[in-house]
Amino acid sequence: MTTPTEIPEGPSKVELAPGVGGGGEIPSFDITLKVRRYDPEVSEEARWDEFKLTMYGTDRVLDALHKVKWEHDGSVSFRRSCAHGVCGSDAMRINGRNRLACKTLLKDLDTSKPILVEPIKGLPVEKDLIVDMEPFFQSYREIMPFLINSGHAPTRERLQSQEDRERFDDTTKCILCAACTSSCPVFWTDGQYFGPAAIVNAHRFIFDSRDDAGDMRLEILNDKEGVWRCRTTFNCTEACPRGIQVTKAIAEVKQAVLSRSI
Amino acid sequence: MQVHKYDVVIVGAGGAGMRAAIESGQRAHTAVLTKLYPTRSHTGAAQGGMCAALANVEEDNWEWHTFDTVKGGDYLVDQDAAEVMAKEAIDAVLDLEKMGLPFNRTPEGKIDQRRFGGHTRDHGKAPVRRACYAADRTGHMILQTLYQNCVKHNVEFYNEYYVLDLLMVEEDAVREDGTPYKQKRAAGVVSYDLASGEIHVFQAKSIVFASGGVGKVFKTTSNAHTLTGDGMGIAFRRGLPLEDMEFVQFHPTGLAGLGILLSEAARGEGGILRNADGERFMERYAPTIKDLAPRDIVARSMALEVREGRGCGPNKDYVLLDLTHLEPAHIDAKLPDITEFARTYLGVEPYTEPVPVFPTAHYAMGGIPTNIKGEVLQDNDTVVPGLYAAGEVACVSVHGSNRLGTNSLLDINVFGKRSGIYAAEYAKTTDFVELPENAEAYTIDMIETVRTANGTERVAQIRKELQDTMDANVQVFRDERSLTEALNVIASLRERYKNISVQDKGKRFNLDLLEAVELGFLLDMAQVMTVAALHRKESRGGHFREDFPERDDENFMLHSMSYLDPEAVTDQTAGIRMDTKPVVFTRYEPMVRKY
Numbered sequence: 001m002t003t004p005t006e007i008p009e010g011p012s013k014v015e016l017a018p019g020v021g022g023g024g025e026i027p028s029f030d031i032t033l034k035v036r037r038y039d040p041e042v043s044e045e046a047r048w049d050e051f052k053l054t055m056y057g058t059d060r061v062l063d064a065l066h067k068v069k070w071e072h073d074g075s076v077s078f079r080r081s082c083a084h085g086v087c088g089s090d091a092m093r094i095n096g097r098n099r100l101a102c103k104t105l106l107k108d109l110d111t112s113k114p115i116l117v118e119p120i121k122g123l124p125v126e127k128d129l130i131v132d133m134e135p136f137f138q139s140y141r142e143i144m145p146f147l148i149n150s151g152h153a154p155t156r157e158r159l160q161s162q163e164d165r166e167r168f169d170d171t172t173k174c175i176l177c178a179a180c181t182s183s184c185p186v187f188w189t190d191g192q193y194f195g196p197a198a199i200v201n202a203h204r205f206i207f208d209s210r211d212d213a214g215d216m217r218l219e220i221l222n223d224k225e226g227v228w229r230c231r232t233t234f235n236c237t238e239a240c241p242r243g244i245q246v247t248k249a250i251a252e253v254k255q256a257v258l259s260r261s262i
Numbered sequence: 263m264q265v266h267k268y269d270v271v272i273v274g275a276g277g278a279g280m281r282a283a284i285e286s287g288q289r290a291h292t293a294v295l296t297k298l299y300p301t302r303s304h305t306g307a308a309q310g311g312m313c314a315a316l317a318n319v320e321e322d323n324w325e326w327h328t329f330d331t332v333k334g335g336d337y338l339v340d341q342d343a344a345e346v347m348a349k350e351a352i353d354a355v356l357d358l359e360k361m362g363l364p365f366n367r368t369p370e371g372k373i374d375q376r377r378f379g380g381h382t383r384d385h386g387k388a389p390v391r392r393a394c395y396a397a398d399r400t401g402h403m404i405l406q407t408l409y410q411n412c413v414k415h416n417v418e419f420y421n422e423y424y425v426l427d428l429l430m431v432e433e434d435a436v437r438e439d440g441t442p443y444k445q446k447r448a449a450g451v452v453s454y455d456l457a458s459g460e461i462h463v464f465q466a467k468s469i470v471f472a473s474g475g476v477g478k479v480f481k482t483t484s485n486a487h488t489l490t491g492d493g494m495g496i497a498f499r500r501g502l503p504l505e506d507m508e509f510v511q512f513h514p515t516g517l518a519g520l521g522i523l524l525s526e527a528a529r530g531e532g533g534i535l536r537n538a539d540g541e542r543f544m545e546r547y548a549p550t551i552k553d554l555a556p557r558d559i560v561a562r563s564m565a566l567e568v569r570e571g572r573g574c575g576p577n578k579d580y581v582l583l584d585l586t587h588l589e590p591a592h593i594d595a596k597l598p599d600i601t602e603f604a605r606t607y608l609g610v611e612p613y614t615e616p617v618p619v620f621p622t623a624h625y626a627m628g629g630i631p632t633n634i635k636g637e638v639l640q641d642n643d644t645v646v647p648g649l650y651a652a653g654e655v656a657c658v659s660v661h662g663s664n665r666l667g668t669n670s671l672l673d674i675n676v677f678g679k680r681s682g683i684y685a686a687e688y689a690k691t692t693d694f695v696e697l698p699e700n701a702e703a704y705t706i707d708m709i710e711t712v713r714t715a716n717g718t719e720r721v722a723q724i725r726k727e728l729q730d731t732m733d734a735n736v737q738v739f740r741d742e743r744s745l746t747e748a749l750n751v752i753a754s755l756r757e758r759y760k761n762i763s764v765q766d767k768g769k770r771f772n773l774d775l776l777e778a779v780e781l782g783f784l785l786d787m788a789q790v791m792t793v794a795a796l797h798r799k800e801s802r803g804g805h806f807r808e809d810f811p812e813r814d815d816e817n818f819m820l821h822s823m824s825y826l827d828p829e830a831v832t833d834q835t836a837g838i839r840m841d842t843k844p845v846v847f848t849r850y851e852p853m854v855r856k857y
Contacts, residue, residue, distance in 0.1 A: 070722030147362030159371035
């Protein structure tokens with residue numbers, strides 16, 4: 001048993017600087033939101049619909065989409081759930097870049113021009129901003145995304161050093177939103193490519209000291225549709241809403257494949 | 263319409279549903295139905311940790327954990343259930359570690375533990391380090407780990423299948439004392455495939471409801487848009503009782519104005535709350551454990567500070583969470599996500615500035631009553647064979663009138679596992695119950711009524727007015743006037759709901775229609791919560807009545823049970839019958855709750 005680390009005790013009273021904690025009037029502004037529409041029940045043709053909206057400084061793209069759906073056109077369709085960037089439902093192309101709608105503040109975009117919202121690329125569009133996620137999850141499942149340990153399970157927890165735990169911390173953050181995979185030019189042209197998210201999730205286990213199946217995963221990713229398809233364009237790293245160093249993770253997996261084959 | 267047959271059907275794919283599926287899937291033919299994708303479930307938004315008396319960093323034991331849970335719930339906890347949870351917590355954490363969950367580690371490589379509100383050493387003497395955690399994304403790691411293990415065990419998922427009805431049959435039966443009654447028995451569920459708009463009936467020997475909470479009845483909430491009380495609503499509409507629905511937890515530290523959750527771990531790691539005078543006001547309300555008092559007490563203290571004019575900001579309507587005395591490296595290592603929320607959504611830098619916070623609707627302590635096997639009860643003690651519930655949708659009751667932080671991640675793992683095992687074992691011993699005739703008719707009628715409605719009311723407007731009235735009248739402070747006002751508003755909104763229309767008339771991914779159906783559940787659940795709150799004329803845990811500010815054990819040391827009953831009138835509300843159910847005591851006598 002270790003001695004608990006001391007946590008610093010804050011003072012009972014402090015002088016607060018004037019205006020601390022923000023606040024004040026939240027500014028409002030007008031935007032034009034252009035939404036890519038597609039509903040095969042209505043027409044095989046996709047189109048753009050344009051909405052003029054008054055929004056506020058704390059609003060996100062998701063708030064604008066909700067305003068459209070709730071006040072203008074209820075048929076505008078998109079997935080969303082947690083609305084603060086942890087569930088991964090609302091990845092979409094916003095002004096040509098893959099982002100989560102709930103994490104993109106309108107004030108951070110150029111509101112003097114129309115804001116363009118489209119479905120993520122490379123996955124079949126089902127309706128408006130909704131794509132078929134099944135091919136994405138299929139790749140994820142293929143890399144065996146679960147701990148494989150051949151030894152006897154101990155009665156207590158398996159021990160793992162803090163350094164070993166830190167080794168794969170970055171890739172545990174993945175929320176499977178598909179922003180990375182659907183930003184990858186290789187994935188756009190070759191739908192068979194595993195894509196960055198599957199490799200990130202393989203990395204999470206390959207570099208976990210408790211896992212024994214790294215070789216099997218490296219073999220899978222050494223496939224012609226595996227890590228070697230990556231052209232290091234860094235789109236995935238830029239797209240990741242969780243700040244995962246995706247390209248770096250892919251490079252580490254490539255390195256592991258090489259050092260294994262030596 | 264299609265009919266599927268499974269031994270076990272699990273409704274919901276958050277922590278409880280997937281933990282159940284891992285057990286059930288290895289024992290019986292199992293399907294999981296979810297209105298989202300499994301990894302979108304709101305378990306993933308839980309942050310701070312999962313308590314278990316591992317004693318990895320300091321002395322601890324499960325009995326202390328049980329006591330804290332009972333006291334934290336203001337003695338309305340069923341103590342047999344709390345004992346089960348605290349005992350099995352240790353294996354629940356170790357199970358997750360063996361499944362691969364990347365917990366933070368001690369220097370010796372063991373699972374690290376930290377402090378959390380209401381969790382104490384030796385019956386309240388001082389905070390204890392009991393919460394096992396993975397940075398401030400413990401729920402994310404639990405959800406991912408459980409999904410990974412579902413993939414490993416080839417669990418069958420039906421993604422974006424929205425369950426809208428529970429099919430049961432009723433048989434004449436006689437109690438031991440000779441009184442006749444109607445015995446319910448589970449037969450299946452009816453679901454709506456969002457992608458196609460088709461109806462799918464699932465016949466099952468066992469059904470596990472694990473569909474989560476109902477936070478969206480409130481405007482300011484940490485809950486996802488999709489948490490609309492569907493599971494509770496389905497059970498209620500089919501005549502099953504709902505237990506303790508008046509008890510809602512308001513989490514103290516929601517980002518002001520937004521409701522986005524900032525984990526209690528922020529205070530576990532040393533953060534403190536301050537009012538406009540810069541004062542650490544929790545020293546006055548809970549002198550021993552201060553900012554780590556249970557959530558009901560902290561939330562009420564914050565609301566009082568604001569009410570008495572010591573709130574911050576231009577409208578004096580929030581308080582501050584101060585982390586500025588902590589090392590940035592400590593913050594980055596232990597609280598990376600929540601500090602990013604403050605930066606992203608409020609533009610506040612937590613290293614140097616305190617963060618504006620205010621209580622946010624977080625968790626329903628009540629739900630579908632179950633026993634410690636997860637079996638659903640149709641009254642105080644009659645089990646519905648084949649029907650189970652676990653997680654926030656259920657009420658075991660381990661949380662009583664106020665849940666301790668981390669005990670929900672524990673609840674879903676312990677009772678998710680139990681219900682999965684018992685559901686599968688039961689399925690092995692029994693035959694399918696024959697589906698009622700026209701099993702799908704009720705659901706088709708509900709869907710088509712909404713789709714073809716040509717009224718003038720908008721779903722979003724009714725929902726907004728509902729959420730506004732719940733925030734104004736059924737929040738941290740309640741009294742007869744506010745609750746009556748809320749009931750009047752809800753009644754008029756229910757009338758207006760009959761006159762809605764949806765614009766999307768299609769079949770494919772008709773989420774316009776989905777929101778309209780969800781609103782129906784929200785209206786039902788808001789009414790039940792408010793009637794139950796009006797009926798409980800005392801203050802206990804998360805339910806604070808300004809007109810009855812004391813706990814009244816003589817009259818109210820009882821669970822409330824709400825039933826849909828067209829004949830009944832309770833507190834001027836037609837159609838709801840209130841009853842009570844005794845609390846289970848084992849070793850702890852109620853005491854005054856001081857921290």
